[in-house]
Amino acid sequence: MREYSVPVLVDVPPSVNCVETVFARGEQEPDAVVLSRNVGDGWTPVTAARFRDEVTAVAKGLVGAGVEPGDRVALMSRTRYEWTVLDYAIWAAGGVGVPIYETSSADQVRWIVQDSGAKVVVVETEAHRDTVAEALAGGTPDAGDAAGEAGESAGPAVYCLDAGAIDEFTAAGAEVSDETLAGRRTGRGGRDLATIIYTSGTTGRPKGCRLTHDNLMFTARNVSQGSLEALFQVDGRAALLFLPLAHSFARIIEIVLVETGTVLAHTPNMKNVGPDLQAFKPTFLLGVPRVFEKVYNSAEQTAAAGGGLKSKIFHAAAATAIAWSRAESSGGAGLGLRVRRAVFDRIVYAKLRAATGGRLNAAVSGGSALGERLGHFFRGAGIEVFEGWGLTETSAPSTVNIPGANKIGTVGKPFPGVTVRVADDGEVLVKGRHVFDGYWQNEAATAEAIDADGWFHTGDVGELDADGYLRITGRKKELIVTGAGKNVAPAPLEDRIRAHPLVSQALVVGDDRPFVAALVTLDPEALEQWKSANDRTGASLAELCADPAVIAAVQTAVDEANLQVSKAEQVKKFVILDTDFTEETGHLTPSLKVKRNLVVRDFTKEIDALYS
Template identity: 75%
Template sequence: MREYSVPVLVDVPPSANLTDTVFQRAEQEPGAVALRRKVGADWTAVTAREFRDQVAAVAKGLIAAGVEPGDRVALMSRTRYEWTVIDYAIWSAGAVGVPIYETSSADQVAWIVSDSGAKAIFVELESHEATVHEVLPKLDAVKHVWRIEGGAVDELSAAGAEVSDETLTERRTGRCVDDLATIVYTSGTTGMPKGCRLTHDNLLFTARNVSYGPLEKLFSVDNRSVLLFLPLAHVFARLIQVVLVETGTVIGHTPDMKNVAPSLQEFRPTFLLAVPRVFEKVYNGAEQKAVAGGKGKIFHAAAGTAIAWSRAESAGGAGLGLKLKHALFDKLVYGKLREATGGNLWAAISGGSALGDRLGHFFRGVGIEVLEGWGLTETSAPSTVNMPGANKIGTVGKPFPGVSVAIGDDGEILVKGRHIFKGYWNNDAATAEAIDADGWFHTGDIGEIDADGYVRITGRKKEILVTAAGKNVAPAPMEDRIRAHPLVSQALVVGDNRPFVAALVTLDPEALEQWKTANGRAGATLAELSADSAIIAEVQKAVDDANRSVSKAEQIKKFTILDIELSEETGHVTPKQSIKRNVVMRDFAKQVDELYG
């Protein structure tokens, strides 16, 4: 078994908990800007003391409402300022946060709230409140439902006015590293979500070893800031939130992941975190805009130069000619792309799925270095991450300090460290299956470790397809390459127990609008475009590109374009934009069968 370990860099005292930094910074740097929140059209600064005071007030309200140490409190909301206030208030009251995706169905809410035994629920909107009330009769443990846009923060602050500072301090400091901080439910691509038990130590140990280790450069620049737009219900954004608080990085929030560009230009972050689909949309949108404006050749030349320059830098440095071309396109193209993200952005963290070499090199060539990382809910988000200045594009980086990674005999990636969760809530059997007797967590991902300790993900153990001829096929790399095409939204490679490999493809609605305008097809429906010969030819190019990356036996022989968009709303995609393979295979079984008819 090949193994690679990195020594611990930062220890966490046994008495520590996640709220310490919030309260200590308010005393040490009361006037420092901790967050900026959108009030009307303006971004308003929130100082460290103001943030602490609001967290404390809500925490006192929770105590007054009867929330006891260790009680679970659910939070169903989009990413917004109040999410962070409530999250830290729950911890300050000694309770355990249970995040719920704001897109969750009534059945999902009922399962998470009942399984966790949550005593109270925060919701954001009236629609969320209606979802909760639909299943509330089944939830005997729930005593309170507070609505953020119904004045929940002010209501609780007023209700807790009689709770003393001494009571709050006793409650807050009574929690330590070994105590449960949150139960994060997996997004459930198959079956009901499982609750992952994460302690204060899991999150603090991870946050401090990442921020003072591989990502130190991101958190040592002046005027650093991050705009959060990924769901805070997901462990990736949640862990980054902790990192930002721990490092004194200014935080902003916006709930609109699909239209984040205006907020980026207003907030002007120095770095951000996103999933690969966001970077794909940025690239495809810029390409489509350039083509529509008659500047497609310039854009493609600039993109090619950015990629070539980045590849040359990885190989030891670009030559003079390439440097001159790169400098020219920096003035003509790259600077405008950076300005579209606010002008201060120089780095980003990508997680959730593979970014791909092409996009990684493109963005580095443009001047925005995208650092891929990898992990799961069970590993408190990251286990590996690339570093500024040591970014090996195409990998997910090296283990961060305090983490060991190994490759099992079957190629599965195994992980060990203090960031590993304490097991599944109410599910000892699943815990025993995930963590072996030697303490290794079995991730379910397939991969390899190179001589320098960088990890490369090559597939998902449960998603490996085995064709009727016995050929093992990893679908994810091919799907990533197909999705790189501007017109493609999602791709699902199929072929398990079938004679050959095939694919289901969906089209990107935004890119289609530009394509229709450019090709005189205004008014054409999605169903018509899915069968259009010109569209089919474009998708064929994407499939051909994917086929060039694999052996002949693994190549996609046929594909079909579905006439719908796979999304959270249709139930085919998780909130972190992962395809629910089992649901897609069930709902489009007829189309799959027709591929082999």
């Protein structure tokens, strides 16, 4: 057993709540720009006073609509400006936010709305309103008596952003006094519930994680004034959020950005991320490994499409960036390596940075493992990625790498106020004020997750090094035990295979089987470029899955992954599927995690064929 603690840096008072800073800054720095809104013809700055006033107007509307202190308000929307206004307005009205992914099905919406007992539901589009209507008309399977106990038999009121919900709330709050709202806003303290975030649900029904104002504020202030302080002291600091704000990772970063006065902008459509990066020019970015993989793979494919010389230059530049970064981690690069990096900086890395707006120098990655190769490449190219780790139950982060002490390949040290322990069986346990106070209406699950000594059992397996850096090696429940009794962690193999430009997803199998195998899917965007470059323009996806050249390319990715593990853990066979794992097919969560059990269920025939 190994344990590592970092002392508390910011001891947040118990009276503090999540909305306090919005009103304090609106009073003290009314003209400070705190958000930026894309209104279609460019980015419009939003001052602290304007943001406070919009939050106030919507909060009064929620009070006018009957929201009482502690009432749950569900929000189903993409990441957009109004999401943040509503998030803070719910807190200002004394309510509890319940985020719902905008891609959620009617069954998922039904469960979350009725399990939480939401009094109001705010949706983004008319299509979302239809989904909610379908959900609430579909009965209450397995939802218990939550709605009935809360007196919600008539169902929650539903408001639609695209149909003018903000104006509706503003009108509804016209008679609510400033004194009434001030009482609501200051009447909530650290111990009060701030949000219920439902887990993505890779297995079974999602559980609602109860996070208090103290959980969120303790995390935000100790991260922003401790581990990542340097990122939020940059002049002209600005951040672009495009990950779903329904996910705890983006949600805590939203709070950090508001707390630090970093200009916050939103991108609702993932297809617009590239243009919005170039137009908004952020200094800071939040992403998941798949985003950084896409950036690298796109650059590699573009170079390949430009011909042999350009491809050779890119690969030489990538190798140089990785070598330089590795050297910096172990004493510093020599003169020759520094010269090569300076040359490639002008002809390759500068173009990569320009594609992100030209000001980006740091990013935070979470959700799954980034991998050493990508971490070193981006640092060598001038965009340092700080990998972190945590779960919804820990208010998102528990550990994170820090500027000046970024140990690539790990997920960093605990942030201030957090203790991490690795149990004898390898499971990572966590303790701190950032740990949730339990699952909503599920005492049995809470007792299973938090032991008698207050340790939260994360379900992740990992290792702590002598300096306190944590390395995650897999999920306890996802460990594969082969027929020969060999324990195999699938994540490192999957991450390495997925790093290939042609690969979209990889899922390693082998439980109770004689050897390890894999299901592989192809990346549609990368495939189009590959088809053009290899004279396969008219080929169908099914034909390409059986194409010897494609199989050979995937084999190189598998061979590369196999170099990282013992012979008994290596992938011996694989099959390329003629479909991808997506959220639409039900095989990915909204946070882009593979629903392993569903993939295994739906592709049983293909898995069996690997072992026939």
